[in-house]
Amino acid sequence: MADNSLAVEFAGIPFKNPFLLSSAPPTMDVRHILRAARLGWGGAVMKTVTEEPTVDPRTRLGVLRKNGKAIGMNNIELLSREPLKTWTDDWIPKIKREAPEDFVFVASMMSGPEPGGWTSLAETMSQTGADAIELNVSCPHGSPEKHMGAFIGQDPTLVEQVSRAAKKGTDLPILVKLTPNVTDIVPIAQAAAKGGADGLSAINTVESLIGVDVETATPLPIAYGVDKTEQLSTYGGYCGPAVRPIGLRVVSQIAKAIPDIPISGIGGIEDWMSSVEYLMVGARTLQVCTAAMWYGFSIIKTITEGIVKFMERKGYKTLDEMIGRALSKITTWTALSKLPPVVGRVIENRCTGCKECVGACADGGYVAIQMREGIAVINPEKCDGCGLCAVVCEYDAVAFVHTD
Ligand SMILES: Cc1cc2nc3c(=O)[nH]c(=O)nc-3n(C[C@H](O)[C@H](O)[C@H](O)COP(=O)(O)O)c2cc1C
Known part of the structure; x- marks a missing residue:
């Protein structure tokens, strides 16, 4: 099989393989991103920055297990702890200098409902050497309380406005990262496209309450109130293999409704098969967070080798031959035969x-x-x-x- 069988083009950017680390702890700093670049990831989306650096609660991760094995994770972490300036003046230039030339670096940013903040952040990001910019309008916790994140991503008018505002500040491709916490993803995706988005990323985490410590009647993950002693918690974002069915549904719905817009699939991708599933429902690139956190960056090797083996077995020569291949087989319930033999x-x-x-x-x-x-x-x-x-x-x- 040709060496470039995993190559794909996304919003005008060539990728050597479709895999990016998604915006999350694995992309929290220059050290993490350069390590991933050296291990063969196609790209990375940096941990989201906004005007103010984040200070996080502790603890902030919770887990759902089945027979001892983690199947889903929830987090109440917010955005980058480092100020924007560290990224723009130091880390992004270093990543662009030291990562392999074909490694794609995507800046991730968030601002409030006022369009001006998005234009100005996009202007700043375009001067860093980033290859594209992802707009985080989808964080389900913390941000909505400040009229940011999913507060914007749940409102098609705001999504269109901030997409247009970010476009105004840059010539780089703009990806809009969508929240699954909406009744219908299609009008939101259409609004992003109307605002000028060059691509869509889906999904961010699913709003959740991961569990309760029944011994102490305390919701999980256990964090602390402002007095630093009272144990409290809050709603968080659910991710990992358990959310894959939601990611596949969202990606396929967008791909069917807006066939021309490239989609970066996210949510529970952890091996070659889950990757191929996302490709077959229309994703062109694939972002990974939880699996990289649980199993480390070197999973890129087994995942890419697994896809190549699958392609050889099935006779696929390029990813493009697989992308969207399952879409025409998703129909309405009404169109299904009832009680076939x-x-x-x-x-x-x-x-x-x-x-x-x-x-x-x-x-x-x-x-x-x-x-x-x-x-x-x-x-x-x-x-x-x-x-x-x-x-x-x-x-x-x-x-x-x-x-x-
Ligand atoms: C601890 C944690 C922090 C995250 N922080 C961000 C963030 O800063 N920006 C963002 O766009 N998504 C963030 N995400 C969401 C992930 O990028 C991704 O969309 C989500 O986890 C689903 O992918 P997965 O199932 O592979 O984890 C975060 C996820 C986790 C678990």
């Missing part, structure tokens, strides 16, 4: 006889599964083809067959 069948050599599917089908389904000689057997007369047995089967031992 589809039933489940157990793949015998995978079935361990654990009986999970039997119990699930008895109480949550159509009482269609019985054990026979240690193997689950699905009665096609009773099976409704709902898919519950496959949901609870850890061994991928159920296939659905069309009986016509």
Whole structure:
């Protein structure tokens, strides 16, 4: 396979591969970004800056686990702790000097609902050597209280205004990073495009309350009130594999509604398969935060090797051949055939006889599964083809067959 099989063009910028670190702790400073650049990432979006540096609460990360394994993370962290000047005068020039030439550096910035702040930040950023600018109108915590972040990203009029204002201050491509915390993403995405956005990034985190410490009746993550002793918490942003279905839905809805605008897919990307999923629903580049935080920057190697192997197996020569390939198969519920002749069948050599599917089908389904000689057997007369047995089967031992 050609060396440049992962190359892709996004808003006029060539990428050697579609992977960027998203704006988050992995891009908090020059050291992190240069390390990622050397390990082969296609680019990075710096931790968002605004006019005032952030001071964060502690602790600020929470986790959702299943059988001990983290499946989702929530954070109440805000923006860059370093003043804008450190980025513009020191860090961005150093990154541009020392990172490989084909590494794409995206500046990330946030201002309030007044358009002037966006124009002036964009002017400042354009003088740094950055390759593009991402507008953060999507942070769901802290910022909305100050009429920033998702406060703007939930209002199409404001999204259009700030996109236009940022465009006014720069010739660089502008990406608008969208929040999933809206009823309908399409009018928001259209507003960004109308304001002149050259690309869209989706999604930022999903507003959440990750859990409660039931021993002390304290919501998580446990932070402290202003007296520094009272344990308190607040709503945060949810990310990681658990939010992937929301990211895929949002990206596909934008791609279907505005086919011409390039989309940078974000949300739970952690391996080659989740990457290909995002490409197939229309993303052209892919941003990663949680997986880089949990497993380190070197995951870029296994992810890119995995995609290349998949492309070889399927005969894809370029990413463009995969981008948007699943979109035409997303239709409306009304357009789906009702009760087609589809039933489940157990793949015998995978079935361990654990009986999970039997119990699930008895109480949550159509009482269609019985054990026979240690193997689950699905009665096609009773099976409704709902898919519950496959949901609870850890061994991928159920296939659905069309009986016509
Ligand atoms: C601790 C933390 C801090 C974040 N800070 C920012 C930020 O400053 N700006 C921004 O646009 N997104 C920020 N994000 C959101 C991520 O860039 C990303 O959109 C989100 O985590 C979903 O991707 P993931 O599932 O790969 O983590 C942050 C996420 C986390 C976990």
